[in-house]
Amino acid sequence: MKNILIIGGSSGIGEELAKQMSLHSRVYSTFYRKNEPLEKNEQLSYRYCNVMDKEQDFSYLPEQLHGLAYCPGSINLKPFSRITPEEFVSDFQLNVTGALKVIQQIFPRLKAARNASIVLFSTVAVQQGFSFHSLVASSKGAIEGLTKALAAEFAPAIRVNCIAPSITETPLSQAFLNNDAKKDASGLRHPLKRIGQPEDIASMAAFLLSDNAGWITGQIFAVDGGMSTIKI
Numbered sequence: 001m002k003n004i005l006i007i008g009g010s011s012g013i014g015e016e017l018a019k020q021m022s023l024h025s026r027v028y029s030t031f032y033r034k035n036e037p038l039e040k041n042e043q044l045s046y047r048y049c050n051v052m053d054k055e056q057d058f059s060y061l062p063e064q065l066h067g068l069a070y071c072p073g074s075i076n077l078k079p080f081s082r083i084t085p086e087e088f089v090s091d092f093q094l095n096v097t098g099a100l101k102v103i104q105q106i107f108p109r110l111k112a113a114r115n116a117s118i119v120l121f122s123t124v125a126v127q128q129g130f131s132f133h134s135l136v137a138s139s140k141g142a143i144e145g146l147t148k149a150l151a152a153e154f155a156p157a158i159r160v161n162c163i164a165p166s167i168t169e170t171p172l173s174q175a176f177l178n179n180d181a182k183k184d185a186s187g188l189r190h191p192l193k194r195i196g197q198p199e200d201i202a203s204m205a206a207f208l209l210s211d212n213a214g215w216i217t218g219q220i221f222a223v224d225g226g227m228s229t230i231k232i
Helices: 012-021 085-113 134-154 171-176 180-188 198-209
Strands: 002-007 025-031 044-048 067-070 116-121 158-165 220-223
Touching (some): 012 067, 067 085, 085 116, 134 158
Parallel strands (some): 158 220
């Protein structure tokens, strides 16, 4: 049975991915809000983890890890003129530095599994360019570059891929989708005429973590209802 680590697996896409992977793998998932109610099963366990902390304790993990999904993210939208340098640094620390620290700490465990997989997350805004998205597009753009660089460096032992979703109905996006009118308006902007659901993105992540994706690495997958490539 495979061992999978999901950072940020207590809500949204990460939570759905943890549930899907626990059907056939041993899943070690982290949460970042203390006293958070969590649904567990025999194959799914949770540990507190704040990726902004200097050090993380991963000593509880098995010697071999077959997969890592780094799910923390942010959606801070504001005009460029109102963004402070500190906000850019904070976004980068969560989205990029946090991923770097986790990967470095668990790298020996991933390498020991020989055919391991890492899944990172970007956003459709990196390739499309949307107003007020300079914060998230900057940090997630770095994630896309990191994906390709690590895929080259870690091959052939570890595959590294990235998913770039459009807006998905999760707690993170609640401020933008807090009523039916906003959901409908956002959905109509997509060729498939709906917003994303956690299972849409988690299913792709589960595939990339599986042996079925054994010949795929260094790729950025747009799971975005057609937003990035289709104009209708």
